Amino acid sequence: MNTWQSYIKEYQIYLRLERGLSKNTIENYTFDIEKLVSFLVQKDIQVSPIHISEEVMQQFIYEMASKVNPRSQSRLISGLKSFFNFLIFEDYRKETPLELIEVPKTGRKLPDTLATSEIDALIAAIDLSTPEGERNKAMLETLYSCGLRVSELITLKISDLFFEEGFVKVTGKGNKQRFVPVGDSTIKYVATYVNQIRAHIAVQKGFEDTLFLNRRGKQLSRAMIFTIIKNLASSINLNKTISPHTFRHSFATHLLENGADLRSIQLMLGHESITTTEVYMHLDRKHLAQVLHQFHPRK
Structure with a gap:
């Protein structure tokens, strides 16, 4: 299957250089x-990517359908479509072998959203008598206040904090940078953490500018943030499936519910396309109905 590897390598170079995608996405x-x-x-x-037929692709998709859920299946098909479209673009193939394959209807599964009161309860459950507690409070406030991805939170630098101006510089997917407004209370919690907790940690070489550190003076892992949130949820008996992304999702939802426009939300979330942000429009039909009754002249 060496022929596949050479085409895959070429495809990866294309994704990195032409489309500017991150290592994770590639x-x-x-x-x-x-x-x-x-x-x-x-x-x-024994078949190369150039000669693989629709029949073989169908056979593969049917087999996968028995192993994965419709959502994963749909993602798999769109990933393969992208690869074969690249081969067409490079004149290796004339058509895609996925022409007749339908993407299963999944409905857009959105993560649970937290009510403001639930976010308050989670943050209030943090034990502030420990240095880690102070750090966790500052982290969760930042996660929710700025709508960050977990990868953006753990790589945040002290030099990215523009508190005088009320902004944080965030490095998102594909190394794209954006400035996100940050609230006064979050600024206060982060400043307390930096001055009173972080100042007493022996920082390891290479992490001098990393904002949130673990006990050993290094950058926190994504898994650690998941664990912190899961433990807080179980401590307040919150029966929802939550992760760091839930805070980002709640940030966008609460902004939308309070009247923010999608374009502003898109800029703050760092979404490449407004269609990604539009997912939030499917969220709360009830809220949209209220807006109509409240603001439409012929209500």
């Missing part, structure tokens, strides 16, 4: 193709 795209390659090896089907 790995996800590649993972979809690797699944197809291992299927071909398993079934002893």
